[in-house]
Amino acid sequence: MGRTPCCDKAHVKRGPWSPEEDTKLKEFIEKYGIGGNWISLPHKAGLRRCGKSCRLRWLNYLRPNIKHGQFSEEEDRIICSLFTTIGSRWSIIAAQLPGRTDNDIKNYWNTKLKKKLLGITKPSQTKPRQQKQHHQNHQQCCLPSPSPPLQGRSHTTTTTTIGGFPFTPATSGLLEVPYGQHQIKESSAMITLGSDQTCSSSDGSCSTKAGYVGGGVHLDSEGYLYGATELEYSSEEINQLLISILGCNNGGTNSNNLYLDYPTANAGREELEDPLNYY
DNA sequence: AAGGCTCGCAACCGCATCAGC
DNA sequence: AGCTGATGCGGTTGCGAGCCT
Known part of the structure; x- marks a missing residue:
């Protein structure tokens, strides 16, 4: 037994x-x-x-080269960015942070980052304990709203706003998001979780991308986002993803249009394969 | 000063996956 | 192909330290 x-x-x-x-x-x-x-x-x-x-x-x-102690702001940003895209896959997140262990990151997320980012303020009789932490300004970063990690993918074609940008789903081809003047944070572009190539469903061409951000969105070297054709996201999910990639403050500079081209091949598919299985 | 409370972190637990036979 | 043991992983727990009243 x-x-x-x-x-x-x-x-x-x-x-x-x-x-x-x-x-x-x-x-x-x-x-x-x-x-x-x-x-x-x-x-x-x-x-x-x-x-x-x-x-x-x-x-x-x-183990040698284990880093203990406070997480840097950069590490915070990487963690919340990855958590937004892949969820609680701590070993994958840890692989992006040399010297950090999955256990460390998990603990850090559960005890500090999550509360900061989601703005959880537990009603308490006593004043919050003085934090030993070094930075206090993370609420503005990364997570737009307390929603779960990407899962239960759903298709949407409604026009909405993502990351402060007008968001216009189109009908064919590849997900393509020109950033305009927005800089891609270098660390996000360096995150590599899977294949470094994507193929266009419209013309069949393949190209090497500068970074694979996870959750099926690729960054190329010229600052374009590409979504893998087998993936689809709700506008809310893309919202999270873009905010995490673009950084904290789009600051209302919303003059750039973002266009999302859904592959027509997937139109009407009720349920898509879990993109995380591709990793 | 003491007791209670909260928080952070190390360690444990159990399930999933992998590898060898 | 199926079984079994080993390893990996993520969720949870428990304890000690620090803070508050």
Whole structure:
């Protein structure tokens, strides 16, 4: 009945790691690597710990080049940008932030960023605790509204406003969004989650893109956005995506028209494949 | 000064996925 | 193709530290 436990819980130590255990684990791994597999490692290293626990401790704390401490503003921006596009896929987000672990980012998001960005102010008898944080101005950045990550894709053809821009869905071809004078933030353009090529559904041509932002939208080197043809978004989803890519403040400079060309091939499809499966 | 409360973070848990047989 | 063990991942929990009354 049930699954077999990964280790004998009665005979392994749990809870916080002691400095001695850290040293043992670190020295063992530096000398022998993980020595075959994580399950057998604790025994070989002379630790009374579960293999999973050893792995976690190594990955999240002991591994070289782990960055601890405050997140920079740039890191904040990358996190919220990626969260907006791909949701809580912490390992993917962590891969974009050298030295940060998925656990770190998850904790940071859950305890700080989420509250900041969504403007959650818990009714409380007491005054909010003084934050050790260095920056206070993130409410204006990245998340326009407290909506869930991209999911349950829906098709829309209504004219609306996204990111402060007039938004005009057209009927054919490729999603193409001229930015005008808006600069693409470099880090967003460098995010790479999937193929670096997209193909036009209208003429069949393919081109290499400068960046793959996730959620099926590509940036090319000239500042154009391209949506993969198999994807569709509601205007609200694109709104989130663009705000996260363009940065915080479009500041009402809304003189540029954005055009969204939906591939006609997908017209009428009730349910589309989850684009995240393509990664 | 002490007790209560809140927050942040390390660690745990269980499910999903991968890899080898 | 199916089974089993190992690993990866994301959600959740528990504890310690700091703040408030």
